[in-house]
Amino acid sequence: MTRDLFSREISELQDEVLILGSMAEKAILDSMEALRDGDIRWSQKLVEDDQRINAKRFEIEERCIFVIASQQPMATDLRALVSMLFIITDLERIADHAEGIARINVMLGDEPLPRRLGYIPSMADRSVAMLRDSLKAYIEQDTALARQICEADDEVDRLHDRVYEDSTAAMIADPRTIQRNTYMLWTSHNLERIADRCTNICERVIYLVTGNMEEINVSKY
């Protein structure tokens, strides 16, 4: 085996992708906890912390670009680096959706607790599980798992439908709740988009392993 340094660089970059993934996962979990607890200060901090995630993404992107320029990768190596560039974009956008949830909490302000979140925590749990699994599929290059995760997106879409139905019913029943229910819809939308981004990661896993670009799950949203 030759090109040890190059192989090591790719391996280190994969570790960096996992670090970015864990930062995105933590952003979702924290933003949901802060939303549940009505902790506005924490949410404000989470909004600021998103900059660190963006910086991490650019750091990985720059390293990938330099490796492409200096090593001129082909075949699996090329697919590994191209997949990385797409995956880090999706991870960064997932963190942006978590930041979106933190901003909603700030906008909700001092709305009295406990928060009635309906199906939203369930959506968050499923989205986080999809994120973890998609990164597992990426590291283990497991296309079967990648396809399975994409099926889980349908469940998140169904939960989003339920949130939509509940929110609109509540708004019709009591127009004073229009603003809060609109915020709940936005929160639900952010989680639905996070799940979609996970399916994008899975599509990249399939490309990395097979070289085929496939759209494996078209979200209804």
Next chain:
Amino acid sequence: MPDTHVESGTAAASAIGVHIVRTEEEAAASAAPAQRVAIRAENVEAWYGPKLAVAGVNMEIRANSVTALIGPSGCGKSTLIRTFNRMHEFAPAARVGGAVFLDGENIYERGIDPARVRQRVGMVFQKPNPFPTMSIAENVAAGLRFLGVRSKSEINDRVERALKVSALWEEVKNDLKKPGMALSGGQQQRLCIARAIAVEPEVVLMDEPCSALDPIATLKIEDLMRELAVQYTIVVVTHNMQQAARVSDRTAFMLAGEDHVGRLVEYRSTEELFTRPQDKRTEDYITGRFG
């Protein structure tokens, strides 16, 4: 039923009254003529005396395209392309087995004139090799004179055309009488390309044509290859994989086994070969993990 453009599908479909409606793209794709094959190698083997250097090569080279041959040193790339214009037999005790069809005609058939084959299949070498005692114009005209063209105006016209096609005319049009050796390395190589195409070949073989050139001269030759492919069929041997990826439509990967005999491992579209090769040996070679 609206008057839709329908086309009878398979016989079975027609028999049960089913018509297959085709999209415009599908109709266009099926209407496009299959690309002509310029060279077909059938079980080609090349020998140097008792030593088998290349074996079992079956491949079709499409006309008006650039085909790249890649592979490690000693895998038989140069030997293989020399079988495409009967230059292999210049080596002492060299012989070729199998068949090479040029536009459907086996060039190894008894009675075929090797000189005529080499006129139809030109060659450009690794190191630019203008005839040292000849001027720029004389270099390009050399092949024409060899073929018996005597008319001065015809020679002048064809020299100008070849130099224009080789993207050299603008640089040398006022210096046609200067020695070919006075040109830069990149210009000399384009002069050699002009010399090869002046006799209007069907195929131009290029054996590592840029390996002695600087990056700028290399890129000029690469651009030229793409332009030449409109009119000619180009086969290029290169050690530079990025060059193969940049210039060729199809790429063939060759490798010598433990028996030191070169064989064709994989041959497919350049895009596929460099992004998703099917053979592990190709993958290992192009990712630099060979050996």
